[in-house]
Amino acid sequence: MIWLGIETANAPLSIAVIKDGKVVAEIVQNIKLTHSAGAMPAIEEVLANAGVKPSELDAIAVSEGPGSYTGVRIGVTLAKTLAWTLQKPLVGISSLKSLAANAALYDGFICPIFDARRGNVYTAVYKGRELETIIEDYHDHIDGLLERLQALEAPILFVGVDVDVFWHKIVEVLGDYAGRVPFSHDLPRASETVRLATKVELPSVDAVHHFVPQYKRIAEAEANWLKEQKEKAHE
Template sequence: MLLAIDTSTDTASLALVEDSQMLAELTWCCGQNHTTTLLPQLTCLLDQSRLSLSAVSGIIVARGPGSFNGLRVGISTAKGLAFSLGVPLVGVSTLEAAAYQHAETGLPICPIFNAGRGEIATARYQMKGKQWLKLAGEHITTVDTLLLQISTKTVFCGELTLPIASQLKEYLKQKAIIPPPASRVRRAGFLAELGQKQLATGSYDSPTSLQPLYLRRPAITKPKHR
């Protein structure tokens, strides 16, 4: 049984999956209360599904980008569980997990998270045939810059604010496909599916070396030499 953990943003999610079958899933709005809600929610999920933590054979965790506190809590919990249970650990991009929920559209998918300072964290993915492709890696940019890079019909997902969604629609017109808010909520079941694919290839991370993916640019840079 695999346990998936996503505490990247104010929305958190847990899932238990076995042999590609969803056993249980829980998604909630935790705000900045990741530290106080994650373990109680995990206990609740296990109790309601009558499953035991000892049955977990692998852990998948969303590694960012996202909030500093949220990622720290989720990744440290995943590391601790993987170490104590002696099971493999896989870190998956939060942007990729958000995009994967819309893979069946067959269109390019552009997840967007607010990165602060007027910037966004984004990437682009697409399912072509049965192959899941990364078209553009995770990076920080602005909405204005992103708009200039979109030339074909694209699905926009993630935690879109109303101003960003309006800007996408106004500039891109019919090229911007924006799913309803409920279908954009990240679910750990999709995170588990991506992680399961990695585990099947024998690719996993070390609990001692897995690090969050923050993407944030440094606030202070060294002055250039004259």
């Protein structure tokens, strides 16, 4: 079975082709290139390097969010367009779980973090090799997350390039309970997105129409609009 994996939920980009449980080709990069300009060429490059025609794909896996609103939207749009055009099933995987999979050999608590700006994060907590969900994907201020992690009273392994933004505060609150993966494990990998996708039942091709991103928070423009409507209602 041949899979295409697409990971664009945040600044890093990863595209992979997996054939019969083996990585054939993969791009993992964290450079200043917008996904609108870089994602499709990367898909074409990986397919070409793997010697795989789009029509030979059996399924597509995409990180469905949360993360950057634009990044998630671009990845999901590309994945849906390809899946429907090629008439292939599409599987969405949490971008946080996909990142946490980089640390899946760790038996303890794993906490992936994406910077959501203004001191906020997209995060979750998983445990062990099977990535058991301890705290569901959600959006919170870093202080709220650290309060919940303190209550676990156990070592926490953090993963993600955005951990840098909050590391000082994390250590300040959790002390020796806080640990980090090696920097080489901080970037999400589309191959992990595919690996997780192979563990779920393939949906029908018709389900592509109903596939939606999982933002976990409304876009800033929509939030501002709702705030304006509430203010007008109280005038």
